[in-house]
Amino acid sequence: MSETTVQPTRKMTRPATVTLKHVAERAGVSPITVSRVINTPDAVSEPLRLKVGRAVEELGYLPNRVAGALASAESRVVPVIVPSLSNAVFIEVIQGVQDVLEVEGYQLLLGNTQYDLQREQDLAATLLGWSPAGVIIAGLRHSERTRAMLEAWRRPVVEIMEYGGHPIDMNVGLSHYKAGDSMAQHLIARGYREIGFIGGGLTTDYRAMQRFKGLDRSLARHGLPRRPPFTHEGPSSAQVGGDAFVRALETDPELDAIFFANDDLAVGALLRAQREGIAVPERVAIAGFNGFGIGELMQPPLTTIVSPRKQIGQLAATKLIARVQGRDDGTACVDVGFSLRIGGST
Structure with a gap:
């Protein structure tokens, strides 16, 4: 039996960090030529573009746009x-x-x-x-x-x-102060007098806190009861809103309206109210902020502040x-x- 000799194939090596110089060496041209092909391709011949293009593809070269931006102070x-x-x-x-x-x-x-x-x-x-x-x-x-x-x-x-x-x-x-004030004016005009606020992470989400302050100042102007916000840490979600809604009513049964920091929380409260048999708005009114489309699909549709x-x-x-x-x-x-x-x- 004769032996078959297998010639080793030429392994294409690729530098750890591919530079314009590596592309020039692979293509057999100067670095300035590679730069011209990349930056002004219409100024060079098609054979040269193809030669440099193959080298770029083989090496996986990515032009350093950041370096160019720094050099020209533009980006x-x-x-x-x-x-x-x-x-x-x-x-x-x-x-x-x-x-x-x-x-x-x-x-x-x-x-x-x-x-x-x-x-x-x-x-x-x-x-x-x-x-x-x-x-x-x-x-x-x-x-x-x-x-x-x-x-x-x-x-x-x-x-x-x-x-x-x-x-x-x-x-x-x-x-956001005006947004909170506007919602307070709406709820007060509808006859609600025991109005609360639910929001998450108010120590860091200060825009939500501004909405609460807008609500609170309006309540103060009208001589209505003022409450600290019901808050929780972590991101908002419908699940969190539903849980916070139930806890707020258990903690403060006098509440007849709740302004939620965002629509995620408010939608969760509406869903939880349906599950628990809590009549909205007869037992408690629910309002949100953002104006997400899902609020209009709820039953009843959500009252909310729409931000553009x-x-x-x-x-x-x-x-x-x-x-x-x-x-x-x-x-x-x-x-x-x-x-x-x-x-x-x-």
């Missing part, structure tokens, strides 16, 4: 820093931002602070190192270090979700791009307002 990246990715509110805001950025040829870079100001500070420091065109960041409350960084950075900054005084640069949002979330994202991105391009987009601060959607739950 087409815009970080968007939000406190949560599990909350549909911020998903709609992000979609609004992306709609505008994509049309203008910019890319969105996402950061999630989890309602932690120290985490926000760390994210800001990291993301600013990418030399972005500008930054969109949720809220007007930041650590002193974060605020100092963004002020010293001297590029466009848009603070979103709430409207108030002394923004770092630009501001697009709504007054996607519009906030679109306006913030539009103002940022206008500033980057040297155009004056009008006033630096925009109050997008809100609307009250009255359902059968109140």
Whole structure:
């Protein structure tokens, strides 16, 4: 029996970190030629584009856009820093931002602070190192270090979700105090007098706390009973809302209306009320905040404050791009307002 000799195949090696120099060596051209092919492909011949393209594909080379941005002090990246990715509110805001950025040829870079100001500070420091065109960041409350960084950075900054005084640069949002006051006015006009508030993580979700304060101040003006908010730690959900609703009624049987910090909690309360046989609004009225579509599908439909979330994202991105391009987009601060959607739950 004769032996078969198998010639070893030439194994294609790939550097741990692929650079433009490695691509040039694989293609048999100079690094400056590779740079020309990548950055101005129309200026080189098709055979050369194909040769360099094969080397790029074989090595898995990714052009270092960050280095280019740092060299030119320009970037087409815009970080968007939000406190949560599990909350549909911020998903709609992000979609609004992306709609505008994509049309203008910019890319969105996402950061999630989890309602932690120290985490926000760390994210800001990291993301600013990418030399972005500008930054969109949720809220007007930041650590002193974060605020100092963004002020010293001297590029466009848009603070979103709430409207108030002394923004770092630009501001697009709504007054959560006014939203809480508006809901209080509605409930009082309907004849409710024992009004409570349920929200989660109010020590960190300060915009929800602003809504409570707006409600509380309105109750004080009308000489009505005032209560501390019923609160819990952790993220909001329908399950949490249902449980908190039952506990609140057991703790304070006088309650005849409850304003929930968001629609997730309020929808959970409506579902739990149905299961427990608690009549809404005859026994207790239920109201929410955000204006999610699911509230309109509930029985009875949920009364809620509608916040224009996607519009906030679109306006913030539009103002940022206008500033980057040297155009004056009008006033630096925009109050997008809100609307009250009255359902059968109140």
